[in-house]
Amino acid sequence: MLSFSHQSSTKLIVGTDSVERVGKEIRQVGGTRVLLHYGSDRIKQNGLYDQITQWLQREGISYVALGGVKPNPIRSLVLDGIELCREENVDFILAVGGGSVIDSAKAIAVGVEYEGDVWDFFSDQASVTKALPIGAFVTLPASGSEASADCVLTHDTLALKRDMESNDYIRPQFALLNPDFTNSLSKKQLAIACTDIFSHVFERYFSQLEPLPFVREWQEATLRSIVSVAKELVEGKDGERTRTEMMLLATVAHNDWLSLGGIEGDWSSHAIEHELSGKYADLPHGTGLAVVMPAWMKYVYKRNPERFATFAHNVFSVTATSDATVDAYEGIKQVEAFLTTIGMPTSLQAANLPAGGFEEMAKNATLYGPIGDLEQLYDKDIIQILTLAQK
Template identity: 40%
Template sequence: MNNFMFYSPTEFVFGKDTELQTGTLVKKFHGTNVLIVYGKSSVRKNGLLNRVKKSLEEIGIVYTELADVQPNPTDLKVYEGIELGRRNQVDFLLPIGGGSVIDTAKAIAAGIPYEGDFWDFFTGKSVPHIALPVGVVLTIPAAGSEGSGNSVITKVDGLKKLSLRTPEVLRPQFAIMNPELTYTLPAWQTASGITDMMAHIMERYFTNTPGTEVTDRLCEGILKAIIEEARKIIADPYNYEARANIMWAGTIAHNGICGTGCEEDWASHFMEHEVSALYDVTHGAGLAVIFPAWLTYMINHNVGKVAQYAERVWDVPVSEDQKAVAQEGITRLKAFLCEIGMPTTFRELGIEHPDIDKLVKHLHANKGERVGNYVPLDRQATREIYEIANS
């Protein structure tokens, strides 16, 4: 096991009607002038936005609104939010939504006090040392951004989708999590979120670091719970306990606990980022295509952990033929993804003729000549994985 630091100071307020505590929590963390960030129409239609605004008004907190954050959020909305926040002298960011909204708010929070271009943080030109505090009202369990210091933004010019990881600066002060707010999520969005959180765990699970049995077992147990609870939600979208378990799983999948003591991979996420940047597909659905292809490649290059994953997560019987065990695990993963309505090929994702040359070129321009750690992938390897996803 490697040395590690695990830092997770976010206060999670979980359960029914917890959004009514928003004003109290903002005040607790010294917010007085809030920029509310949200997406399209759902938070208006279901009354959540009004409930949150009322809780702020009752405690004397003023606010400004930034609406219409899109999935796969772009730098344009971040620039708009930075300008709006500075003009109104906000001192607190309050995203209401899922990962796209939260990531946008985090980028704004880092950008407002910074004298340069916030994109400097995403390219590595600069590191954020200060940011406005962020509090979250979560509506979509998927990205885990409510419990992490991460943000992913796409720059429209050049379609560069890059991530920022700053757990000490951008981890939210609080996250309000009411599973009832997820009842009316479309089945596609629910399934995409489930796939995303599973991928967050798997990016950490597939490691060459020895001696990580406790972390491995955490990952395996959470994955098995997600699979079980996902099937309950498919059968009954209003199953509160299943929704609650999935919402909490999305948080702990990405708050760092599943990666303690090990070297993480992240090649599949980087490869998918190029797909969603170029074709604007749902991130979780893109991962449903890329991750099985990545695992298939690994059968012939580093089969050990893939076979363990098949045995412990998908209950494939132990055998001396590790490749056969691993292949059966991938088959069961793909069957589960199909069961919850996810694609497993580019064609099923709606991309008939993916430009693999462009995907490979952009990937390595953004992430270097070798991507990932479980098996460092060069251009030939990532091309092969994209081609497997296209077969």
């Protein structure tokens, strides 16, 4: 175990009446003029936009709105948001949506307080020292960005997708979780979201550092719960209780509780996926992860078969044999079977993505050095993983 510090300060407000708290929560942290940031007009069609603005007005909080966030948030819209916040003297940002909207809001929040290009934070040219406070109303639970200190942005000119160095300046002040506003999500959207949730625990599980026993058991229990909930959701067993559990699993998977003890996590699958969805802008993050995770496992498992065998035994109840390598590979098959069961593609071909451009993606992924924690990966390794992911 390493020496470490931990902060997970986001206030969680859960329930079907959580929207009524939005104005009071913003007021409590000093917000008086809000940027209401969202994606599609779905929040207007389902009445959420009107509900939120009414509760803001009841607290005497004025607002301006900026919609249009798409999956894989882009720098150009963030620049529009920064300009709007400065012109309108915004002092708080409320993100209404999923991870893309929340990440876009985080990028705006740091950009408003910075004189240079916001992309500097995503290219290791600057570190965050201040940001506007933000809150989140989650309508698509997946990324866990509503309680995380992380943020991902795509440079739409360079076709590069990068993450910002983790920092607590961008961790939301509060997150409102109302399962009612997930009812309109399709089975496909739910499957993509559950894959994203699964991946955040998966990456932490395959850390080089052996975690404290209770943290390892917590990770395994969370992974089992995600698998169970995902299957229930795609089977149509999607009552309020199940959707609430999904929302909380998304938060716990990425708010750093499962990193206690100094766990860094591997994050190779994320780094490789960022190149895919940076290149193919319409590719949902969860879909790309479903393609990459099994291929990554197949490439690295023989270098640490015991870790992968433990994963297979404790997450997917694979019967232990005398050969850890055999058990480990069975665990990989179980991951693929789970993803297939909920309707996710596990290859580039199944995701209707072309097989090519691997060298460029590998070069971009390792622009700042090798990736990975359990196993460091270089250009040639990433090319091999993408090759394994073809079919």
